[in-house]
Amino acid sequence: MMMKMRSNDDVRHVVILGGGSAGWLTAALLAREHHAGEPGGLAVTLIESPNTPPIGVGEGTWPSMRDTLRRIGLSETALIRECEASFKQGSLFQGWMRGASASEGDHYRHPFSLPMGFGDVDLVAGWLQRHGDRPFAEVVSAQPHVCAAGHAPKQASTPEYAAVANYGYHFDAGKFGVLLREHAVANLHVRHIADDVGEVLSHEDGDIAALRTRAHGDIAGDLFIDCSGMASLLIGRHFAIATRSCKPQIFNDTALALQVPYAAPDAPIACETIATAQTAGWTWDIGLPTRRGVGLVYSSAHLSHEQAEQQLIAQIRKTGGPHDPGTPRRIAFEPGYRERFWHRNCVAVGLSAGFVEPLEASALALVELSAAMISDEMPATRTEMALVERRFNDAFTYRWERVVDFLKLHYVLSRRDDSDYWRAHRERASLPDRLAELLALWRHRAPYRHDFFRVEEVFPAASYQYVLHGMGFVPEPTARLRHARVGEAAEPYFRETAHLARRMLGALPLQRSLIAHIHAHGLPRG
Numbered sequence: 207m208m209m210k211m212r213s214n215d216d217v218r219h220v221v222i223l224g225g226g227s228a229g230w231l232t233a234a235l236l237a238r239e240h241h242a243g244e245p246g247g248l249a250v251t252l253i254e255s256p257n258t259p260p261i262g263v264g265e266g267t268w269p270s271m272r273d274t275l276r277r278i279g280l281s282e283t284a285l286i287r288e289c290e291a292s293f294k295q296g297s298l299f300q301g302w303m304r305g306a307s308a309s310e311g312d313h314y315r316h317p318f319s320l321p322m323g324f325g326d327v328d329l330v331a332g333w334l335q336r337h338g339d340r341p342f343a344e345v346v347s348a349q350p351h352v353c354a355a356g357h358a359p360k361q362a363s364t365p366e367y368a369a370v371a372n373y374g375y376h377f378d379a380g381k382f383g384v385l386l387r388e389h390a391v392a393n394l395h396v397r398h399i400a401d402d403v404g405e406v407l408s409h410e411d412g413d414i415a416a417l418r419t420r421a422h423g424d425i426a427g428d429l430f431i432d433c434s435g436m437a438s439l440l441i442g443r444h445f446a447i448a449t450r451s452c453k454p455q456i457f458n459d460t461a462l463a464l465q466v467p468y469a470a471p472d473a474p475i476a477c478e479t480i481a482t483a484q485t486a487g488w489t490w491d492i493g494l495p496t497r498r499g500v501g502l503v504y505s506s507a508h509l510s511h512e513q514a515e516q517q518l519i520a521q522i523r524k525t526g527g528p529h530d531p532g533t534p535r536r537i538a539f540e541p542g543y544r545e546r547f548w549h550r551n552c553v554a555v556g557l558s559a560g561f562v563e564p565l566e567a568s569a570l571a572l573v574e575l576s577a578a579m580i581s582d583e584m585p586a587t588r589t590e591m592a593l594v595e596r597r598f599n600d601a602f603t604y605r606w607e608r609v610v611d612f613l614k615l616h617y618v619l620s621r622r623d624d625s626d627y628w629r630a631h632r633e634r635a636s637l638p639d640r641l642a643e644l645l646a647l648w649r650h651r652a653p654y655r656h657d658f659f660r661v662e663e664v665f666p667a668a669s670y671q672y673v674l675h676g677m678g679f680v681p682e683p684t685a686r687l688r689h690a691r692v693g694e695a696a697e698p699y700f701r702e703t704a705h706l707a708r709r710m711l712g713a714l715p716l717q718r719s720l721i722a723h724i725h726a727h728g729l730p731r732g
């Protein structure tokens with residue numbers, strides 16, 4: 207249906223379609239930073255279907271979530287108390303190198319804290335020269351020691367959102383959405399409409415004019431944010447922006463998810479997402495205070511759904527879960543992202559923009575980056591919007607490409623030979639070109655910041671070092687790397703790291719006791 211040409215060029219009203227984590231995070235940020243509810247402020251309306259619940263998975267975040275929650279004015283104590291949240295300090299990978307068990311040495315850590323001295327000296331050269339028999343992450347960072355011992359990343363006296371060791375969260379995704387909604391509506395003046403959108407109304411020039419709801423009439427706006435999840439109602443269905451598939455590089459297309467109880471109520475809460483490689487995918491294990499969230503993500507071309515269920519249940523039993531954990535929920539997805547994210551007066555955030563797979567929890571980090579860029583560059587007029595559209599599409603095409611590169615790094619270095627899945631991951635045709643080039647360079651030098659030169663990269667060069675050397679990648683010793691003084695320069699940092707690890711282990715509480723303390727007393731306000 208067509209409507210009249212607009213008479214006004216100003217952007218005054220943002221309409222968000224969808225009330226999952228993407229919709230509420232974006233709504234809260236825009237409302238807070240553009241003074242919704244005040245004279246001259248931006249009006250923000252969020253429409254969500256009462257009949258289509260949010261996806262309800264997505265329990266691991268990056269440390270960036272701390273900044274995002276601080277930006278929207280939410281208390282960290284409320285997050286911990288109301289969303290079953292715990293502190294996540296990185297990921298622990300098991301069985302990715304050879305398909306052996308962690309006790310046989312097939313494990314490595316990707317902590318959130320940067321290595322001490324990163325960017326100042328060549329830590330990789332120093333590690334190889336004198337400490338190559340020990341895991342890279344344990345030599346260059348104190349955080350793996352903190353995680354292995356089950357300690358929290360801060361003390362009871364550390365203010366909200368401040369850290370001793372860098373951290374993000376594990377939380378209950380459903381409860382997180384409810385907390386965001388309550389905060390956005392009660393404190394930030396977001397208008398909430400619970401209704402189904404059935405039709406998109408357009409201006410003559412092709413812009414979206416309004417969304418037609420079942421019971422609340424037509425909701426007109428100047429900018430429309432598509433947070434409708436995998437349905438992708440605006441950018442996908444209405445504007446028919448195609449998806450760029452990542453299946454040739456990252457094969458996983460199905461997930462099974464379950465929630466299981468702890469064997470005992472005082473069992474330790476893991477400080478990292480535990481990612482255990484399986485024959486055609488991997489299982490995640492996320493520790494919340496009262497339960498674990500577990501799941502298997504796999505390639506349906508390489509594993510039947512029955513085999514997948516058996517693998518997940520076997521993994522749950524092996525890790526102390528119940529013998530009969532129930533029937534997992536199955537979620538199918540097409541790994542990929544849109545060719546454009548912003549089109550005319552519509553921008554996609556969250557699953558409507560794309561989804562690759564849950565490894566390294568990049569999805570919510572991309573939601574945060576998207577919401578932040580929309581807020582920072584909010585166009586004042588429709589005319590200006592075309593410039594922001596171009597900048598946004600450029601930034602996020604780059605970011606999604608880097609996500610695919612980084613995830614592929616975890617697979618391509620594996621020496622597992624127990625299935626076609628792992629062998630196919632090593633075929634050159636499945637390797638993104640930019641990653642292939644970088645891997646050739648990294649044979650003679652470590653990843654460093656100029657390999658990832660944009661402001662706010664999703665994954666910093668340090669993350670590449672952790673995964674690369676965690677997976678057993680050893681550079682060829684060129685003349686520069688062999689030079690004794692290059693390695694010696696790293697020694698003071700390694701000594702300081704070992705000292706810091708001892709101090710942290712003495713000073714930081716166990717994860718479960720800190721969470722119990724926060725439930726009882728809260729954290730000091732920052």
Ligand SMILES: Cc1cc2nc3c(=O)[nH]c(=O)nc-3n(C[C@H](O)[C@H](O)[C@H](O)COP(=O)(O)OP(=O)(O)OC[C@H]3O[C@@H](n4cnc5c(N)ncnc54)[C@H](O)[C@@H]3O)c2cc1C
Pocket residue numbers: 223224225226227228229253254255256257258259260261262263264265266267379401402403404433434435436437439461463501537539555556557558564567568569570571573
């Ligand atoms: C198995 C799995 C594991 C994951 N794990 C992680 C993780 O550990 N970390 C991470 O960062 N991310 C993870 N993700 C991704 C994460 O779940 C999502 O990025 C995040 O939840 C955001 O989802 P969303 O808000 O885009 O969509 P959804 O939660 O699906 O929300 C869609 C919204 O659109 C509304 N809607 C749909 N149709 C209509 C309509 N016609 N009218 C009105 N409203 C409508 C719905 O009511 C709903 O409110 C995972 C994803 C999967 C599949």
